[in-house]
Amino acid sequence: GAGVSQSPSNKVTEKGKDVELRCDPISGHTALYWYRQRLGQGLEFLIYFQGNSAPDKSGLPSDRFSAERTGESVSTLTIQRTQQEDSAVYLCASSLVGGAGYEQYFGPGTRLTVT
Template sequence: GAGVSQSPSNKVTEKGKDVELRCDPISGHTALYWYRQSLGQGLEFLIYFQGNSAPDKSGLPSDRFSAERTGGSVSTLTIQRTQQEDSAVYLCASSLVAGAQETQYFGPGTRLLVL
């Protein structure tokens, strides 16, 4: 594909509801990353996938957060029982393979607002 795409671009939900965020990486990229960015803040690394595997899930903020990737392509980040503090921009990135030397290409993000 032309670049990393994310959907929805904006999501407004009520506290307590579940939300699902989707990331479609660049075709052929085996590594995929999820980040959270609160307003005016830096990037908080959540999780990354190499293929369908996530080597370390300890970056996820709580057990309400989960992520999966199937078929080595699309990934979904699910937030259960959303809280107001979950409001942020959720960014997805992909790279050819996982590794410190690999350039990450970012999507435009999903802006989540929990009322």
């Protein structure tokens, strides 16, 4: 079946512009996670959705970052007034059940470059 998909695959934007990144999880997966990976770094957790609710937003680095999920399906990560330090690969993952210990299935990522 179809895996997690993300769009766009690449995004180049100018500093100060807003961007939206999309994630389509595996159908039926109730949990959805956003991570980012800056060059030479490990993956950093950003936000977790259980259904359409976000019980854990602790990883969002600033109030310029927000995310929503609708229909217990697609999620959008929005970055306002982008800065050069936002350049990274943004990864989305979903799992059948939320909570600790369950396998997460990753999308291919969106590479964001802020010039």
